[in-house]
Amino acid sequence: MTISAPRLRIAMQKSGRLSDDTQALLKRCGLKLNVTDRRLLAHVSNLPIDIMRVRSSDIPGLVMDGVCDLGIVGDNTLEEEELSRALIGSKNDYIKTTPLNFGECRFSIAMPEEFEYTGLACLDGLRFATTYPQLLKRFAKENGINVEFCLLKGSVEVAPRVGLADGICDLVSTGATLEANGLKEVAEVFRSKASLIQRAEPLGDEKQDILNTLLPRIQGVMKAKESKYIMLHAPKDKISEVSALMPGKETPTILPLAGREDLVAVHVVATETFFWETMEKLKALGCNSILVMPIEKMMG
Structure with missing residues (x-):
């Protein structure tokens, strides 16, 4: 029976703001991959690498649990998963291998335009809609304020208008979506970029050799871009x-x-x-x- 050689497995976003940038990065590193919308697993033809295409929120867990060897994910998603797992005592170890120079955004508190913002103290006791409750709770604790939250996985901006929350805490890139929904950014909670992360357990010699080929290419592409x-x-x-x-x-x-x-x-x-x-x-x-x-x- 023939035993297949180990293949490095990388988790990336299936669709969304990081997906195109990640594919462009891998192609500039010389990886020949054929990605189609329906295929969740793509094989690199010129290196022993497989690309697993999943939701962003699943990437940190796949790496922390050792299902994938590497992941390309936003720091906001990574920290939210790390904090959530720490809360329940679940495994949350990983290695941040390389910061990447794309996917930059900020995680901010936004309030209705008519709200008179005078400082963080005026947010004490308010309720916020968010997809990242642990990041919001950490920020509130560090700044000595108490906040409530309701968890939403999408359409966060509509929450104040329908009376679900006083404000929101969400990702902001240009601010156009906030403006379109009658909101204004009042406080930055966390600044995020994409990062390449690696599972904490040793990869083994064969997979480590593949990573030793890939990593200098990624770093070279990042340096060249700047x-x-x-x-x-x-x-x-x-x-x-x-x-x-x-x-x-x-x-x-x-x-x-x-x-x-x-x-x-x-x-x-x-x-x-x-x-x-x-x-x-x-x-x-x-x-x-x-x-x-x-x-x-x-x-x-």
Whole structure:
């Protein structure tokens, strides 16, 4: 009987705001996967990896219980599950392997527009509709206020209008949904991004080898997304001033230009924002052909 080689199993959101970003990340890491709406398990054809597509709220538990080796999930969902499991004494161990640079949002308290907000103390004793009661309870305790909550899995914004709650505590991205429902954001409870998490138990040598291949790729994609490649021609006698204007900690690469004794080519990877004002200062120093380009992949 042939024994199949172990395959790394990753849980991701089936549909929603993190699903597209997660698929894009995995594809940029070189994973060849065929995801269809009806299939909950997708196989990567060029690496021994399986992708399990589930509800966001199920991802932390699948990793904590060891059903999946890795999960990509929002920090808000992760912390809510960790707090809920701690409350009942259930297993809630995991390893946060890598913070990811997508899925950013905030978990905030919002009140009807006519509500006069004067500080957290004025929320004491009020009732809030929320999908994340444990995060709300922790925030209230840390700030010395008492709140009640009603648990809703969707349409949280409508709760004040129908008299179910005084306000809501929910995820906010742009604030457009709050405005459309006559609500205003008054206090931020928690700021969230997506994270790659790993089960607490050892993976075993074969799965660890797969992760050792995948993780540098993920980190390289994250770093590349935050970086820019800058190229320009600079006067040879202005190199010190030009280098001082370059963002980030990388040392610029200086290259000779064919047929020019007065100019050199300057290349640098910038991990900080490269502003128009910086380009204008470089131009004033005599630089030209200034190019700022995105980076697709990085390693090392």
